[in-house]
Amino acid sequence: MNKQKRYYFNYIDSCNMCGSKTDTHKILGKRLNASQGKSPNNKIGITTTIVKCTNCGLIYSNPQPVPFDIQDHYGVPPESYWKENYFTISNSYFQGEIERLKKLIDFKDGMKSLDIGAGLGKQMNALTKAGFNAYGFEPSKQFHERAISKMAIDPDKLKLGMIEEVEYAENYFDFISFGAVLEHLYNPSDSILKAMKWLKPNGIIHIEVPSSNWLIGKIINLFYKLKGIGYVGNLSPMHEPFHLYEFELKSFEEHAKRHNYELAFHEYYVCQTFMPKIADYILKPYMSWTNTGMQLCVWLRKR
Ligand SMILES: [Zn+2]
Incomplete structure (x- = not known):
């Protein structure tokens, strides 16, 4: 295109x-x-x-x-984009995160969760199975429609809209997640603060971003x-996948200091190295040991 x-x-x-x-x-x-x-x-x-x-x-x-x-940037995907296997969910989907979450909050059945950028609603389904009352919103009309028609998501619980547009009551959710979302937003700080407003005190926000x-x-x-050329490979502000930011743990620590929350937990995911497979034997353990993996995952707690 x-x-x-x-x-x-x-x-x-x-x-x-x-x-x-x-x-x-x-x-x-x-x-x-x-x-x-x-x-x-x-x-x-x-x-x-x-x-x-x-x-x-x-x-x-x-x-x-x-x-x-x-x-x-985020136009309608062509019909050829949709493959049947997009609509199947593996049983392990979001299970590690749910396990971690239940260690961080005093879990009670029916606690309310919100998925920001819910996509096809896979996380909403996983959280529902784990005992949460799961809500979400999604900016893409096509994803929103298919979440309801193909994934059996309750239309009353999935809004259509961007974070700048949607509203929820204050102190409403126990858990909110931004999975692969924050790096696409022009104002990550305002977006976290908006979610914090919707979150109950002691509630948890889960964020995964590029490190x-x-x-x-x-x-x-x-x-x-x-090579002596002044280029770098960071970000992709004008082409896919349209990453506008990369974050460090300190980005959240400093943000937390300025606003009323704390970091409850963090971890790094090595993910892909894009190097020859043989190099992975050295690179993957090294990246895991030095916290230089591709993705950073933070868990924030509202005070
Ligand atoms: Zn800074």
Whole structure:
């Protein structure tokens, strides 16, 4: 799909998570509006600058490209996108997280949960089975429709809308999750605070995001540096999968200090290395040992 996208560019003057002024932040390099490959300097495109907050480690682009039409990023998937196996759920889906959650909250049957970016409602189904009264909302009309028609999600519990649009009562949920969502939002700080408002005191928010300390990302950047070109591989603000931020644990610690919550638990997931399989024998244990996995998972508790 080569549809032209039109952007405006927002100058960022303070870190979205910790509030520190951006004029002292570290410039990492340029990022093209397409997959870069080995020689991005031979490619035509628009670039923006990728910057890392020197206080909390948040990686962001400055200026930040924002599409005039958000549908250019998250438009309707084609009919060929839908495969039958998307609608089957493995029994292990979200089970590790539910186990962790039940250690963090004083679980009682019927506790209310909210899934932000519910997709096909798989997590809602898993939480319902685990005894929760599960709610969710989803910005994509197609996913919303299929969650109800193919996954038997209760339409009264699944709203259609973006986080900026939907509303719930204050102090309503015991558990809220952002799975693979926060890195796509232009204002992660405001989004966490909005969810905190919906959460009961002592309630838990679960967030999984790309880590700004991912070892493979650093190796890619070193490769570009050795080639003598000023590009980096972080983020994808103008092409799929449209990641706008990478986070460090400190991004949440600093944010927690400024707002009324605490970090109850965190862990890193190594995930894929995209390296030859033989290298995984060394890389995977090393990444696990040094907390340089691809994904960071944090559990926040409202005070
Ligand atoms: Zn920061």
